[in-house]
Amino acid sequence: MLDFADNPGMLYVVGTLVPLASFVALLTLGGLKNLGRRYKDTGWGQSLYWLLGGDEPGRAGAYVATCAIGISCVMGTIGLVRFLGEHPLPKHDHTQHTAADAHHGHEQEEPKHAHADDHVDAAWAGRVTFATVGRMQSDHRPGMKMELGYRIDHLGAVMFAMVTFIATLIHIFALGYMGDETQKMVDDHQAHVTRRGRYQNFFMWFSLFSFSMLNLVIADNFFQVFVSWELVGACSFGLIGFYYERHSASTAANKAFITNRVGDVGFIVGLMILWSSVGTLNFQEVFSRIRCPSADSDGKLALAGQIVRLDETEFKDGERTYKWTPEGVGPSVALFPLHAKHWHGLGAPDPKRSHPLDQEISVTPKAELDDYGVMPYWLLTLAGLGIFLGCVGKSAQFPLQVWLPDAMEGPTPVSALVHSATMVAAGVYLTGRAFPLFTPEARLAIAYTGAITLFTAATIAMVVHDIKKVLAYSTVSQLGYMIHALGIGGWIAGLLHLLTHAFFKALLFLCSGSVIHGCHHEQDMRKMGGLRKKMPITAATMLVGCLAIAGTPMFSGWYSKDAILAESLAFVTMNPGHFLLLLAPLVTAGITCFYMFRMWFLTFTGKPKDHHVHDHAHESPRTMTVPLVVLACFSVFVAWGWPLWDAEASYLAHVIGASEPAAAHAEAHALHEAAHHVLPVHSIAGALALLAAVIGAVFAVVTYLTRKLDPAEAVAQFPRVYRLFENKWYFDELYSVMFCRPALAVAGWCRTFDTNAIDCFIDNTAKKTISLSRFGGKVDSKVVDGLVNVTGNSIRYVGNSLRHVQTGHLRGYVLYLVMGAVGLFGLATYFVSLAAAK
Amino acid sequence: MSDPLTPYLWLGALLFTCGVVCMATKRNAIGVLMGVELVLNGANVNFVACAHYNPTFALEGQVFALFTIVLAAAEAAIALAIVLNFYNNHNTVDVDAAEELRG
Numbered sequence: 001m002l003d004f005a006d007n008p009g010m011l012y013v014v015g016t017l018v019p020l021a022s023f024v025a026l027l028t029l030g031g032l033k034n035l036g037r038r039y040k041d042t043g044w045g046q047s048l049y050w051l052l053g054g055d056e057p058g059r060a061g062a063y064v065a066t067c068a069i070g071i072s073c074v075m076g077t078i079g080l081v082r083f084l085g086e087h088p089l090p091k092h093d094h095t096q097h098t099a100a101d102a103h104h105g106h107e108q109e110e111p112k113h114a115h116a117d118d119h120v121d122a123a124w125a126g127r128v129t130f131a132t133v134g135r136m137q138s139d140h141r142p143g144m145k146m147e148l149g150y151r152i153d154h155l156g157a158v159m160f161a162m163v164t165f166i167a168t169l170i171h172i173f174a175l176g177y178m179g180d181e182t183q184k185m186v187d188d189h190q191a192h193v194t195r196r197g198r199y200q201n202f203f204m205w206f207s208l209f210s211f212s213m214l215n216l217v218i219a220d221n222f223f224q225v226f227v228s229w230e231l232v233g234a235c236s237f238g239l240i241g242f243y244y245e246r247h248s249a250s251t252a253a254n255k256a257f258i259t260n261r262v263g264d265v266g267f268i269v270g271l272m273i274l275w276s277s278v279g280t281l282n283f284q285e286v287f288s289r290i291r292c293p294s295a296d297s298d299g300k301l302a303l304a305g306q307i308v309r310l311d312e313t314e315f316k317d318g319e320r321t322y323k324w325t326p327e328g329v330g331p332s333v334a335l336f337p338l339h340a341k342h343w344h345g346l347g348a349p350d351p352k353r354s355h356p357l358d359q360e361i362s363v364t365p366k367a368e369l370d371d372y373g374v375m376p377y378w379l380l381t382l383a384g385l386g387i388f389l390g391c392v393g394k395s396a397q398f399p400l401q402v403w404l405p406d407a408m409e410g411p412t413p414v415s416a417l418v419h420s421a422t423m424v425a426a427g428v429y430l431t432g433r434a435f436p437l438f439t440p441e442a443r444l445a446i447a448y449t450g451a452i453t454l455f456t457a458a459t460i461a462m463v464v465h466d467i468k469k470v471l472a473y474s475t476v477s478q479l480g481y482m483i484h485a486l487g488i489g490g491w492i493a494g495l496l497h498l499l500t501h502a503f504f505k506a507l508l509f510l511c512s513g514s515v516i517h518g519c520h521h522e523q524d525m526r527k528m529g530g531l532r533k534k535m536p537i538t539a540a541t542m543l544v545g546c547l548a549i550a551g552t553p554m555f556s557g558w559y560s561k562d563a564i565l566a567e568s569l570a571f572v573t574m575n576p577g578h579f580l581l582l583l584a585p586l587v588t589a590g591i592t593c594f595y596m597f598r599m600w601f602l603t604f605t606g607k608p609k610d611h612h613v614h615d616h617a618h619e620s621p622r623t624m625t626v627p628l629v630v631l632a633c634f635s636v637f638v639a640w641g642w643p644l645w646d647a648e649a650s651y652l653a654h655v656i657g658a659s660e661p662a663a664a665h666a667e668a669h670a671l672h673e674a675a676h677h678v679l680p681v682h683s684i685a686g687a688l689a690l691l692a693a694v695i696g697a698v699f700a701v702v703t704y705l706t707r708k709l710d711p712a713e714a715v716a717q718f719p720r721v722y723r724l725f726e727n728k729w730y731f732d733e734l735y736s737v738m739f740c741r742p743a744l745a746v747a748g749w750c751r752t753f754d755t756n757a758i759d760c761f762i763d764n765t766a767k768k769t770i771s772l773s774r775f776g777g778k779v780d781s782k783v784v785d786g787l788v789n790v791t792g793n794s795i796r797y798v799g800n801s802l803r804h805v806q807t808g809h810l811r812g813y814v815l816y817l818v819m820g821a822v823g824l825f826g827l828a829t830y831f832v833s834l835a836a837a838k
Numbered sequence: 839m840s841d842p843l844t845p846y847l848w849l850g851a852l853l854f855t856c857g858v859v860c861m862a863t864k865r866n867a868i869g870v871l872m873g874v875e876l877v878l879n880g881a882n883v884n885f886v887a888c889a890h891y892n893p894t895f896a897l898e899g900q901v902f903a904l905f906t907i908v909l910a911a912a913e914a915a916i917a918l919a920i921v922l923n924f925y926n927n928h929n930t931v932d933v934d935a936a937e938e939l940r941g
Contacts, residue, residue, distance in 0.1 A: 808940025810870065810933040814861045 008082050009124045009152055012160060015075035016150075016214040022068035023207035026061045026200055033058075055184045061200035062178075065207045066171040072214065073164035080161040083124065083152060089654050125151035127220060127282075144279060151220035151284070154659035155495060158652070159217045159429060162499055165634075166421045166506045167210050169627035171203070173510050174413035176623035177517055178202055191245035202242060202411070209235035213422050217429070222271055222281040222387075225430060229267070229394065232423045233260050239414040240407045252406035259403040263393015270386030274437075277375040277383070278335060285369065287436040289335045290380065291663055305663040307439060308334040309377055322374060333380050335373035377439070384442035387434050388449075395427025395479045398453040402731050405472040412513030415468060420475045421506040428482040428498045435491055436663045444578075447487025447571075451584040454480030456729050458591040462598070463725045466523045467512045470599045474549065475505055477592065481564055481585060488581060489671060490567030491664040492657045497560035499652060500639050504548035504557060507631035511542035514620040514628065515603060519613050525602040527610035535619040539604045541632040546600050548635040550593040551693050553647075559639040561589065562647040566685035567668075570675035589689050593696030601704035647686055846887030853880030867921045867931040871914060878910045 004011055033052040039045030052058065127149025152160075180186055181199040188195060212231035219225045241253030274281060278289050294304035310322035311330035322332060391397070396404035407419045418424075431446065438446065454477045461473035478501045485494030516523055518535050532539040548555040551562070565585060572582040608614035619625070641649035660668075675681050703709045715722045727733070857876030864870050882903045889899020925931050 806940050808937030810936065811862050811865070814858070814870075818858050818862065 007123055007126075008079060008086075009126055009150060011075045011079040011082075012152055012156075012214075012218050013126075013150055015072040015079070015160070015164065016211060016218060018068045018071050018075075019065070019207045019210035019214065022065045023204055023211060025064060026204040026207060029058070029061060030200055030204060055196075057182055057184070057197035057199040059182060059199065062175055062203045065203035066168070066175060068207060069164060069167050069171050069210050072210065073161075073168040076157075076161040076164040079152070080157045083154070083157045084655065087154065087658065089658055124153075125149065125220060127151075144275070146223060147221055147282060148224055149220040149282070150218040152218065154655050154657075155432070156217055156659075158499065158655055160214060162502055163213055163217060163422050164210075166502055166631075167206075167213075167417055169630055170413050170417040170421075170506065170510065171206060173416070173513070173624050173627040174202070174206070174411075176621045177413055177513055178411060188243060188245055191243065191247075193245045195245060198242070202239075205235055205238045205242070206413075206417070209239070209418060209423070213426065216426055220283055222274065222283070222286070222434075225433075226267060226271060229390065229426065229430075230264070232418075232426060233257065233264075233394070236260075236407070236418050236423055239418055240410040242410055242414065246409070249409040252403075252409040256403040256407050259400050260393045263390045263400055266386040266389025266392075268386075270383045270388075270390065273379055273383035273386065277373075277379060279369050279373070283433060285338055287661065287663075288338060289369070289373075290333060291336075291436050292334075293336060294662060305436075305661075305666050307377075307380070310334050310374065331377055332374045333377050335375060337371055338369045380437075381439045381442050384434070384438040385445060387437065388431060388442065388446055391427035391431045391483070392449060393427070394430075395424050395483065396453075396476050397427070397449050397480060397483055398456060399731070401453055401457060401476050402728075402735065404476050405469050405728075408466070408468040408472050412468065412509060412516060415472070416506050416509030416513065420471070420509050421502040424475065424479055425498050425502060428479060428486070428494065431483060431486050432491060432495050432498075435486065436661045443487050443489070445487070447484055447578075447581055450480045450482070450484025450487055451581050452480075453477070454484060454588050455584045455591075458588045458595065459725050460728050461595040462591060463722060465525050467515060467525050467528075467599060467603060468509075468523055470525075470595060471505070471508055471512055474508075474592065474595065477588060478505065478549070481561070481588075484581070484585060485564040485567055488567055488571040489664060489668050490564060490571075491660050491668065492653050493560060493563035493567045495656050496639065496650065496653045497557075497564055499656070500548070500556040500560045500635075503631060503638050504545045504555075504635040507541060507628065507635050508545040508549065510624070510628055510631065511538050511545060514538040514624050515542075517620050517624065518617045520616055522610075522613050525599065527613050528603045528608075529606045529610075530604070530608040530614060531617055532604040534614070534617040537619060537625045537628060539600075541625075541628040542604070543600060544632040544635055546596040550596055550697065551589060551689055553690070554636070554640075554644060556635055556637070556639040559641075559647050559650040559653065562682075562686050562689055563650075563653065565589070565689045566682045569685045569688075570671050570681045573675045573678050573681065574671060586688055586692055590692035590696035593693040594700045597697055597700035598704050601700060605705060648682060843887055843891045846883060850880045850884040850887070853877075853883060856880075865932050865934055867924065867933050870933060871917050871921070874913070874917075875910060878906055882906050 029052060032048060036045050036047075036049030036052060040049055053060075127147045129145045129147050131146040133144050133146060178199060181197040181202060183197050185194050186197050187193075209232060212228045212235060216225055216228035216232065219228060237253050237257045240256050241250050243249045244253070271281065274286055278286050280286060280289070290307060292303040292306050292308050308324060309330040310324055310332045312332065313321045313323045322330075322334070324330075324334075393400045404419060404424065408415055410419070457473045457476035457480060461470050461477060464470055464473065478497070482494040482497050482501070485491075485497065514535065515528070515531065515538060518531070518538070519528065522528070544555075548557040551558045565582075568582045568585050572579050639650045639652045641651040641654070643649055672681065699709075703711055703714075724730070853876050857873045857878075857880060860873030860876060861870050862873075864873060885899045885903045885906070889895050889897075889903075892899075921931055924936065928935055
C-alpha cells in the first residue's frame, strides 16, 4: 500500500496520476459512447448509447475531471506544507543580500546552505529504470539507463501546488464557461455549422493536460520532461483546435504545433548531446558532472559550482592529459565522476590544501559515469542553446513567439490555463531547472532573447483591439521578463515572476473570459465600454489583475518585477556594454502599465460604444465569479512577506530560493556584492520601476479615461511606428516570405516533378506492363494451352480406337487366348531349337 | 518314339485341345465350364504321367494333380454361382448375351 507518512513523495506521484486516471476514464466512456452511436441499429449498441447518456453530452465527465484535479490540488497542498515543514528555510538567503549581508561576507556562507542539488532526500524522490540502452554482449560499456523518476524540491513543490490550484479554479470556471457545449446541438456561428456538444471532450483534454504538466513539474530527468513536453504540446494542439470547424482555429492549432516542433528540434539536439557526451539525462547527475563539486574529502574546492575548462596538453600511452589553468578558457570541459569521494587536482587557493592549483588531471574518456570525462566547450554551449530553443518554442519567445497570439482561438479557459499560467510557463521552468547547464555565452543569448521578446510583445499589445490578444501579447512579454531574468542570472527573480504571473495572468484571462461570456462572444474592445456597472465583480477583479501585472506596490507582481529590475540593474552596472538589458525591461514596465490600463478603461469605463453588446451584457454565473475572486486574492498576497513594504522580503522568493542551484547562487551573490559597491541597486531599481509604471499609467488615464489625448492623433503622428506595431513587427509576413513561401515553392516544384516526371514514368511503365501481359496472355492461350490440348486429344483418340478390342465376346477371348498361347509356344520352340542348334 | 510317356502326353494334348475347342465354340455357359474342366484334366493327365515316369517328381506331380482337382472344384462352384446369377438377370445362359462390358 501507499504509505504517505514514510514516503511523502508518493503524494506527488499519486497527485500526478489522478488526472491521468480521469483522462483514461473519460476517454473510455467517450469511446464506448461513440461505439454505441455507431452501432445504434443493433440492440446492444442502442442500450450502450442510452446507458451512457444518449444524445446529451454527459456532464458527469466534467465533474470527474474537476474532482481529479481537485484531489491533486489537495495532495499538492498537503505535500507543500509537509515539505516546508521538513525542510526549514535557511536564515540568510540570496534575496536578502543587501548591504547588511555584504558586511557579513563569506564566513557565514557555509556549504550546508540548503541548496537542493546538494541534498537529495530519499523520501521525496524515486526513480525506476525502464530500459537500458546501448549494452552489447561483447561490449564493456555499462549501457545507459532510461529512467522515469520524480524528485521534489522547493521549486517543484511550489510549482505543483500552483499548477494544481490554478488548474482546479480554471476547471471550475470552465464548468460554467463551457456551458454551451452541454446542449445536444451547438450552433457554431463562426463556422456556420451545427454540431454535437463536446463538453466531455473538453474536460478529457484538460485532464490529460493536467497530468502532463504535473509530470513535467515532478520529473527528475530531461527525458521525462521531454515526453511531458510533447504531451502538453499535443493537448495544446487539441485545445486550440477545439472549435476545429472554424478554419482560423484549425490553422492556429497547426501553427502552434509546427512552431513548437521547430523548438523541439533544438530540444532533441540538446538531449542527444547530453546523452552522448555526458552519458545521463538525470538533472542532478548531469549537473554534478558538468559543474565542479563544492567540496571533497580534502576540503572545499575553489572552483565549486563552475564549469571547469581544460587545455589539451599531450597524448601518450593512449591517454590524453588535460590541464587546468587559472585563465580558464580551454576548449574542453571537465566532466566529474559521479560517486567519487576524492577529486584529484582542481584544488583551491586554500593554503591548507596540499594540492597545487594547476595540477594536471589525466583523463581517459570513458562512457562510465564514475570516471572523469571531457567534452568540447562549444558542444556544451550548443546543448544549452538547444534545450533553450525548446523553451523558446514552448514559452513563445522571440523568434518563435508567433503562435501564442493565434492560440487565443481556443476557448478562454484554455487560454487561461494552457497559454498563460502553466504550459507556456514550462519553458521558463525548464530554463530554470537546466540553469547549471548553460554556459555564460548561452546565458547571454537567453538574456537577449528575453529582452527582445518582452519589448516587441509589449509594443504590439499597445495597439491590438481584441481583448484576449492584449493578454496574449502581455503573456509573451511577461514570459520574456522571466527568460531575461534567468539569462542575467536572476534565478529567483525569474521563477518568482513565473509564479506570481501565473496567478494574475490566469485571473486576467478568466476575467476576459467572463467579459466575453457576458458580451455573447464579443472580443473587440472597440465595441465594449461602460461594462463596469453591468459586471461589477469582473471589473473589480480585473482591476486587481491589472494592478498586479503593472507592478503596483504590495501586489504580487511588484515583488517579482522589482527583483527582475534589480537583477538587470546589477548586471548592467557590472557589464555596462549590455545596457540594453536594463533599458528594455524598464521601458517595457511602463508600456505594460499603459496597455493593461488601456484595456481596462476601454472595456469597463466610458460610454458604451455598441448598444447591442452593452444591452445584452450580464454578470457571469457563480461558478465563474468565485474563481475570479479567489484568484484576485492570490494575485495580491501570494508573494507577501514581512515586512510587507520590503520588495525583497517575499516569503515565496525565500521558498524558491532554497532550491536555487549552487552555481546560480554563487554567481548572483558575487554580482550583487560587486554591484552594491557601486550603487544601491535595489532601491534605485524599485524607484525606476515605479516611475516607469506611473508614467505608463498616467498616459493611459490621459488617453483613455479623461480623453485629454486622442489616440487617433498619436497614431497620425507616428503612422509608421503604428503600422509596425499593428502588423506585429511583420513577423508573420517575414516568416511567410522566409519559410512558408520558399517551402511552398519547393513543394510546387516537387509537385510538378512528381506529376510530370515520376507520374509519367509510372504511367508508361504501367502501360508497358499491360501490353506485355496481353502478349503473355496470348502466348499462354495459344501455345501452352495448344500443346496440352494436343496431348490430351491424341490420348483420347488412341483410347477410342483401342476400345473396340474389347468386344465382350467370351468365345472370342478364348480364341485369342489360345492363339496367343500357341503363338508363344511356337516362339519358345523356335528359340529352343535355335539354342539346340548352337 | 518308344518313350512310354508319349501316349500319355498325346492323351493330355487331346484332352486340352478338346477343352479349348469346347470353350471357344459353346454358347452355353455350362458348356464352356465343361471345356474348362477338360483343359484342367488334360493338364492333370500330364502331371500324373510325368510323375509316374520321372521318379524325381513322383510326389510333386501327384500333389499338383490333387491341387488342380480341388481348385477345379472351387472354380466350378464360383463359376456356377456366376452363371446362376447371370441367368437370373438375363433369363439366358448364352455367353454371347454377356456383352455389356464391351468397349
